[in-house]
Amino acid sequence: MPVRFPAKLVPGDLIAITAPSSGVPAHLHPRLDLAIANLKARGYRVYEGRCLREQYKNQSASPLLRAEELTFCLTEPEIKAVMPPWGGDLAIELLELLDFQMFAQAAPKWFTGFSDLSTLHFPLSTLSGWATVHGPNLMDLAARAPDATTEAIWRVLEGERGERLEQQSSAAFQPGENQWGPASDAAFNLTEKTRWTHLDGVTASACFQGRLIGGCLDIIARLAGTPFGNLPHFAQRNNEEGIILYFENVEMGPCELTRALFSLRLQGWFTHLNGILIGRSAGPNNDDASKHQYIDALRAALGDLTIPVIYDVDIGHIPPQMTLVNGASAVVTFTAEGGCLTQQL
Known part of the structure; x- marks a missing residue:
């Protein structure tokens, strides 16, 4: 199975935010709101999932609800990228509830983040053939003045297909x-x-x-x-x-x-x-x-x-x-x- 790369993001594209692992507790909603505002400032539309702004027993919602929402976000044609707020602990509960063969038949879209999100990155790439982005989480992108290494995620997401992108080690x-x-x-x-x-x-x-x-x-x-x-x-x-x-x-x-x-x-x-x-x-x-x-x-x-x-x-x-x-x-x-x-x- 060849690796398939999503199309580059362009202004007007719809980005989905859902938390397939840990949700965002209320005291960090201001940080989440800033990250969403930064997406909109770049020209993107934002779809906010139901599994996002709550956190109970290390989960944003039940495994079934998280799996259903993630499946929707990964297969809805209008959504061009899925950017969870961060990882967490229990994404592994979703694996048996997701159809990676169905994802293999769908058009790939960018799935970003790190930590517990590796639970999903790995089979999306090895089973479904999607190129996925291991890099800054959405909550990292709320900074008023981000460093150059973190900011480089946009060079990938907005880069032309076939382009060669170089990143240097941080200072x-x-x-x-x-x-x-x-x-x-x-x-x-x-x-x-x-x-x-x-x-x-x-x-x-x-x-x-x-x-x-x-x-x-x-x-x-x-x-x-x-x-x-x-x-x-x-x-x-x-x-x-x-x-x-x-x-x-x-x-x-x-x-x-x-x-x-x-x-x-x-x-x-x-x-x-x-x-x-x-x-x-x-x-x-x-x-x-x-x-x-x-x-x-x-x-x-x-x-x-x-x-x-x-x-x-x-x-x-x-x-x-x-x-x-x-x-x-x-x-x-x-x-x-x-x-x-x-x-x-």
């Missing part, structure tokens, strides 16, 4: 997950110097290419071995080009991270790869060097691979993050000065 990152608080239009607080690093600690430069696929490791490691997370099959279909796998860790400590990575390794996920990109980790680490640490987890599971493995990349819960298109052909260039990602839409 600085925020040393923690975002907590919006009362400053509804705040941007990220980027204070720490970004530095991509090769896992072997020696390689000063690398260049590799392949088709992008990945997401939040906490999520995709649980999809592995199911019909919704069959990376080896996707890799076989793209054997000539090869795969660039990317992921990031949000909650797993070093030992749990090691188990997750070895589970993928034992299921053949690291075969047919041309390279791996690992985002900055938001998970807990051990300060005691005599105990298993984050870097030990990466080295244990990935250290003997004969492909480039780059970590602390601009991906995931420690902002800002690049916009990666699942299914896009990409070229990654890594040097001591930084990194560059070029994608073919």
Whole structure:
């Protein structure tokens, strides 16, 4: 199944906002309203779903209601993009309620975001053949003055099909997950110097290419071995080009991270790869060097691979993050000065 790319967004297009995982509680409605206002300022019309502005037991609504609304948003011809406010915890409840074969017959549209939304990105790309956008969530796009890395999502969504888009590594990152608080239009607080690093600690430069696929490791490691997370099959279909796998860790400590990575390794996920990109980790680490640490987890599971493995990349819960298109052909260039990602839409 070839990867199909949605049409570029143009002013007047209708964007749907629904929360297939966690909803937005009342105290953050001002932030959501600013994000919606920014969409309208770019010339877009907005459809606001029912599963959005409530949050109970980590859900915006029941699994059935969330699945029904997401199905409508993904199949309604007038809707050109689906931009959830953010991820959450329980999108996995929807998988058995969604018809990915039906989506494979429908015209693709942009589905954006990260975190728990990887639960949906992965099968939409591997089963339905849609190119999907792993990048800033809608709530990240409410800032009055967004950083250049976050703002690059619009270069993807509004880019011409066939265009090659280049993104450079960020200059600085925020040393923690975002907590919006009362400053509804705040941007990220980027204070720490970004530095991509090769896992072997020696390689000063690398260049590799392949088709992008990945997401939040906490999520995709649980999809592995199911019909919704069959990376080896996707890799076989793209054997000539090869795969660039990317992921990031949000909650797993070093030992749990090691188990997750070895589970993928034992299921053949690291075969047919041309390279791996690992985002900055938001998970807990051990300060005691005599105990298993984050870097030990990466080295244990990935250290003997004969492909480039780059970590602390601009991906995931420690902002800002690049916009990666699942299914896009990409070229990654890594040097001591930084990194560059070029994608073919």
